[in-house]
Amino acid sequence: MTDLVALSARALAAAIRDGRVSSLEATQAAVHRLAACHELTHCIVSLEAADALDAARDTDAAIAAGGAAGALAGVPLAHKDMFDRAGRIASWGANIRADSPAERDATVISALKGAGALQMATLHLTEFAYGPTGHNYVLGHARNPWDPARITGGSSAGTAAAVAYGAIPMGLGSDTGGSLRLPAACCGVTSIKPTWGRVSRAGAMPLAPALDTIGLIARHVEDLAVGLGLLAGPDPRDPAAAHLAVPDYVARLDDPVQGLRVGLDETVTSEAHPDVQRMVEEVLAVLEKVGLRRAPCAFPDWQTIDHLVQLVQLPDAAAAHAVFLRTRPQDYGPQVRARLEVGHFIPAVDHLTALRARGTYVERTLDRTFKDIDVAILPVLADPLPAIADLDVGGGPSVQAAMGRVVKFTRPVNYLGLPTLTLPVPRSGGLPNGIQLVGRPFAEAQLFAIGQAYQREVPPELARRLDA
């Protein structure tokens, strides 16, 4: 098989299980492809090829003996470098790291291991996952596999770049203000930011725990369904992990979508660049083609929500970093340091007001915005794919405004905690971009069904040819 790296994780797992390809062959191809991706995009933090190849041989032996039955048995993956793994220290994309190796795996790492997936590398992220563009003044900036002069989006930059390039079919990321959706959109792939609380955060580096959400980036929506089915559910290690039943996301991929209503808030969307507004219309046309009905909707005042989410995030992140900001400020890159400092100036009363208002705003969104729709469509980026140089603002005076523009359509959704599926826009030879579909709480299965129907019309693409 010459197109291993173009397969979905689900299809590759089936091929390995059926003996059409070995895990060793798949992992060798993936390591080769990931190394090439790194040359172009700077996506790798740590390559663990020898360990992965050993694990692949073990998997092949187990399959031959009839003993490897996990949903992702033998599939090589790689993840954002912010998850605990027993005996290792994650980089967090930073100079400041944990003092000692993790004693156990993060819950999401355990879940993927339990399904038989291999891990061949850890991947680039913005320093401390605190940045929406892929700039990292400690590791070096990530570059977009479609055009290396452009941003990858962040903070899950390496995962998106590697997925888009065809080095991995999917990987883990996190989202506090857009960190799954922005890189997915910039790199022309899909992502799921689940409902807040759907996936355990245990063992994941905290940024702003009231907002932090662990999720996945993939080329194929079906892989998001497979992956979320493995990750979702209660966890004694994370009291915020919801005890709600986890649907069979894969079984519901082909749920009918005809007649579902997709809402467009024209007031909010009008704040995007005209080209981005046109992209939203192109996606809406595809969604209408597969049977959805377009309808108007209105979110609560978007700027108010954007301010409220900052009132939550800034002090939450500042508190998590308080000790290092006092004792090791020189070890931060300029941008993250400048952003973390701001949180120290938010009064506790304002922080708590934003937290107390959160339920009211979610209720208002569900009762009014979603009253006559099933999902809402929003841009992800406010602008066409930016150049790395254009957003290389470091910790300078324009950082809040520049970053605020990048997360304009993503950060408020974290305040609402709602699930969000990112889909790439029809590219037509141009640079990638994406939209987000926002669902009701815990309605990820519905989002996947819509995404699956969309990808029948707009199939996944690789950023680089397989012979590249």
Add this chain to the structure above:
Amino acid sequence: MADPSSIKPAEAGAEAAAYLDMPAERRALAKAHAAMLAETAGRVALELPLGADVDDFRRVLAAGARRETNAGTKPGATP
């Protein structure tokens, strides 16, 4: 972890976050940003009921999940 003795306590009457080694311009920008957000917080606080609680968020999400379970992906379903 950091040595606690290396962390300076705030002095009475000291400026907010005086322990941060920030140039004056960045400190001023941070204060201005916080002040802008404070205006929104003040406005939102006026409309909140006294009983509004930080746990409302999780309760509302869970209630929304129950509505989703009932509605499923049935076309045009309204909770």
